[in-house]
Amino acid sequence: MYLCGFSLNNLSLMALTIATGFVVDDAIVVLENISAIWRRG
Structure with a gap:
């Protein structure tokens, strides 16, 4: 790490x-998937 x-x-x-x-x-991503599942009903 010293060299970097x-x-x-x-x-x-x-x-x-x-x-x-x-x-x-x-x-x-999880919240978007939950939202999509709720919209599908």
Whole structure:
């Protein structure tokens, strides 16, 4: 990591940001599917 110029803190922050993005994206997909099922009745 030293050769790339990243510290462990920066790498951890990027990983947390990406993980949060995945969780939010999955939640949006689930809500869209629930909405589509409700519309179909």
